Amino acid sequence: MMTFWLTGIYWRRAKKLLLLSLLNRGDMLQPELLSVSPKDDYKLLLLYENGEKKIFDVSPYISGVWYGELKDLETFKKVRVANHSVEWEGGQDIAPHELYNNSISV
Template sequence: MIRVTSVAVEPNFHLALTFSNGEKRRFDMRPYLHLPIYRCLQNPAFFALARVDYGTVVWPGEIDIAPETLYELSFEHAT
């Protein structure tokens, strides 16, 4: 199973991710921000609290997103 090993918050609700296979990818959270569980992430200060835990990206309040989603729906990101 692929896991997230690091996350950096980027402008416009994007996440720069590094995965356990060494790939660096970028994920756009904007399509998810209308969903009830993610609405609080519309606040840029709260969104910036993203961190890695248990191999995926999490925010306070037990908010997370599946690492498979992050990997499959992200695109390559050069550093």
């Protein structure tokens, strides 16, 4: 009986935490990214599953040793869709919600 009662408490706590995490994720949900096309000015043309086209400016991110590798246009142009976002050959990526929320609709 005592084990069942403790299990019930833990179950209610787990449900509450799950609900809170889902509510907190609401602003991070975005449509699935279908394609990315790099532009010469360090911008990306993004196409989402809902038909939205957006432009994301990568230039503010291109600094430091790791992201600085993207200054080379040939390296920058080797971007691809990966894990609901974009990724370059060197492993550089941008969070999906940041990519979507900080881009401009075209």
